[in-house]
Amino acid sequence: MKLNSKFTEKKATRDGLGDGLLELGRNPKVVVLCADLEESTKTKAFKQKHPKRFFEAGVAEMNLVGMAAGLALDGYIPFATTFAVFGTGLAYGTVRQSVAINKANVKLACTHAGVTVGEDGETHQMLEDVSLMTGLGITTVVPCDYLEAKRATIAAASWPGSLYLRFGREKTPIITDASTPFKIGEAEIFRDGSDIAIIANGIEVFQALEAAKILKTKGVSARVINCHTLPLDEKTVLKAARACGAIVTAEEHSIHGGLGSTVSRLLAEKAPTPTEFVGTRSFGESGTASQLMERHGLTAPYIARVAALAESRK
Amino acid sequence: MQEKRRRRLERIAWELRGDIVAMVANAKSGHCGGPLGLAEVFSVLYFHSMRHDAKKPLWRERDRLYLSNGHVCAVLYAALARSGYFPPEELLSFRKLGSRLQGHPHRNERIGIETTAGMLGQGLSVSVGAALAARLDKSKRRVYCVASDGECQEGSTWEAAMAASNYNLSNLTLLIDYNNVQISGHVSEVMRLEPFAAKWKAFGWNVLEARGNDVESVAQAIEKAKLEKSRPTAIICRTTLGKGVSFMEDNPEWHGKPPDAEQARRALEEISERLEKL
Ligand SMILES: Cc1ncc(C[n+]2csc(CCOP(=O)(O)OP(=O)(O)O)c2C)c(N)n1
Ligand SMILES: [Mg+2]
Numbered sequence: 262m263k264l265n266s267k268f269t270e271k272k273a274t275r276d277g278l279g280d281g282l283l284e285l286g287r288n289p290k291v292v293v294l295c296a297d298l299e300e301s302t303k304t305k306a307f308k309q310k311h312p313k314r315f316f317e318a319g320v321a322e323m324n325l326v327g328m329a330a331g332l333a334l335d336g337y338i339p340f341a342t343t344f345a346v347f348g349t350g351l352a353y354g355t356v357r358q359s360v361a362i363n364k365a366n367v368k369l370a371c372t373h374a375g376v377t378v379g380e381d382g383e384t385h386q387m388l389e390d391v392s393l394m395t396g397l398g399i400t401t402v403v404p405c406d407y408l409e410a411k412r413a414t415i416a417a418a419s420w421p422g423s424l425y426l427r428f429g430r431e432k433t434p435i436i437t438d439a440s441t442p443f444k445i446g447e448a449e450i451f452r453d454g455s456d457i458a459i460i461a462n463g464i465e466v467f468q469a470l471e472a473a474k475i476l477k478t479k480g481v482s483a484r485v486i487n488c489h490t491l492p493l494d495e496k497t498v499l500k501a502a503r504a505c506g507a508i509v510t511a512e513e514h515s516i517h518g519g520l521g522s523t524v525s526r527l528l529a530e531k532a533p534t535p536t537e538f539v540g541t542r543s544f545g546e547s548g549t550a551s552q553l554m555e556r557h558g559l560t561a562p563y564i565a566r567v568a569a570l571a572e573s574r575k
Numbered sequence: 576m577q578e579k580r581r582r583r584l585e586r587i588a589w590e591l592r593g594d595i596v597a598m599v600a601n602a603k604s605g606h607c608g609g610p611l612g613l614a615e616v617f618s619v620l621y622f623h624s625m626r627h628d629a630k631k632p633l634w635r636e637r638d639r640l641y642l643s644n645g646h647v648c649a650v651l652y653a654a655l656a657r658s659g660y661f662p663p664e665e666l667l668s669f670r671k672l673g674s675r676l677q678g679h680p681h682r683n684e685r686i687g688i689e690t691t692a693g694m695l696g697q698g699l700s701v702s703v704g705a706a707l708a709a710r711l712d713k714s715k716r717r718v719y720c721v722a723s724d725g726e727c728q729e730g731s732t733w734e735a736a737m738a739a740s741n742y743n744l745s746n747l748t749l750l751i752d753y754n755n756v757q758i759s760g761h762v763s764e765v766m767r768l769e770p771f772a773a774k775w776k777a778f779g780w781n782v783l784e785a786r787g788n789d790v791e792s793v794a795q796a797i798e799k800a801k802l803e804k805s806r807p808t809a810i811i812c813r814t815t816l817g818k819g820v821s822f823m824e825d826n827p828e829w830h831g832k833p834p835d836a837e838q839a840r841r842a843l844e845e846i847s848e849r850l851e852k853l
Contacts, residue, residue, distance in 0.1 A: 321731075324738055327700020327701050327703070328704035328735075331704020331707070331708065335704075337711065358691055359690065359700070362682075362691045363690060
């Protein structure tokens with residue numbers, strides 16, 4: 262797999278949203294809706310370039326989503342942007358009825374997901390969004406870095422139907438480059454290995470790659486899969502389960518109803534495999550992003566420890 | 576309005592009432608109080624005011640109607656059937672397994688159902704989005720939203736009200752079913768909305784009042800809204816819940832209860848007596 266192996270440059274995935282939208286501006290059907298967070302969600306550049314296709318909803322997220330649904334029903338491709346906790350949590354009922362049941366082509370693009378929101382604390386650190394959106398049958402994409410976030414945003418416009426795009430606030434390493442394959446719905450093996458497979462999404466993909474390095478020093482060969490989309494790329498997951506015989510899932514999200522739950526349901530049905538879960542088990546709190554990653558067991562050394570546990574259960 | 580046209584619209588309204596009672600009685604479940612009170616509003620919308628064509632349901636320039644208070648869908652389905660979107664016999668599939676006429680509307684533009692509704696308080700937001708889309712398209716099509724008084728207790732309704740006014744959506748007309756009834760009783764006693772017109776005015780809307788069970792009054796208000804150049808219009812339609820069935824009128828019990836066989840017979844009798852006189 263071709264990756265940007267240096268991992269030296271850092272950028273937030275939310276910047277990928279902003280830059281992706283800017284590129285999409287050429288498409289006259291793309292409109293952007295915002296709920297008083299244009300700086301944080303990085304939609305300001307689009308607004309400045311395409312003021313007629315930018316709609317401010319004010320601090321009113323139910324209406325943000327409802328307006329997006331109305332625009333979608335008449336053939337526009339609306340990106341409704343806000344923080345994950347508001348877009349998927351506060352406006353859940355509107356997403357459920359006016360977007361999901363309505364089959365409205367709304368791209369719900371939310372930033373500030375996960376504990377890496379940091380100092381703002383538990384009220385702003387959304388950890389249940391993937392569970393909520395996949396529960397509605399909305400395809401969910403959790404990009405692993407800035408570049409993938411930008412590519413996911415661009416790809417979202419031509420995806421047939423609603424999507425949930427999940428972005429983070431914190432600068433994280435850029436691990437892909439222009440040649441890294443990306444297609445919504447297809448998981449990619451970022452590092453090959455045969456003793457254990459780490460299936461991760463979002464910023465946990467970087468942590469998983471670092472964990473694989475730690476495991477290598479202990480003689481354990483770890484496969485790392487960037488599983489950015491739910492519903493799962495079942496083929497890639499099942500192949501990994503059969504080849505490696507042990508699985509660890511890693512996500513900056515609750516262990517209830519996210520990537521880990523989805524993987525383990527598939528495995529229980531088709532290929533029972535010892536599995537361990539890296540993810541949050543409580544609400545967050547205030548702290549720096551890296552302190553919170555540590556506290557919630559989302560860092561590479563923790564993943565490596567859990568991987569060894571899964572391997573020992575083979 | 577010409578006398579002939581007025582009588583035609585009245586006649587259609589009473590026919591819709593017959594359909595509503597038949598549908599809800601046949602389904603042995605569902606709402607007839609709200610729909611009965613809205614018969615004139617739907618008669619005027621579908622047979623007088625809106626530009627639409629049942630033979631071309633996907634025509635891009637059609638006026639749109641987004642029903643927000645989904646539970647009153649019996650009146651929408653009856654109006655769509657009588658407009659020719661689907662055969663009237665299909666009305667009896669209402670609320671049955673496999674039906675296109677779900678207990679609350681499920682979007683199906685091919686038969687004229689523009690949006691899914693049931694959870695109250697969302698239709699106005701969707702309508703605002705649709706009105707923005709019409710403007711981006713530089714289209715003259717108009718967007719109508721029918722909503723209830725009860726759902727004006729939802730905060731989301733006022734989020735949408737604020738946005739419609741902020742964007743000067745003069746192509747949007749909201750018709751509010753002001754029957755003063757909700758599930759727990761009379762709106763004025765459950766959770767007061769008054770001063771209601773003043774609230775909409777304060778949100779920047781052009782506000783009109785109409786006698787909601789008078790086709791001429793409703794039609795006049797809708798035509799007046801079309802002349803407004805800079806603001807969205809809210810038409811507060813004063814209706815009577817259960818209109819036309821004496822034992823249902825203004826009785827909150829009939830918000831969501833189906834008539835039994837005997838009650839349905841009496842209701843249909845009252846309705847056909849009126850139809851004969853028209
Ligand atoms: C968000 C939401 N909350 C509650 C309900 C349950 N509900 C259905 S109808 C209704 C009463 C609403 O009043 P109104 O629409 O004025 O009733 P009507 O005049 O038709 O009797 C309620 C509370 C709902 N459908 N959606
Ligand atoms: Mg009412």
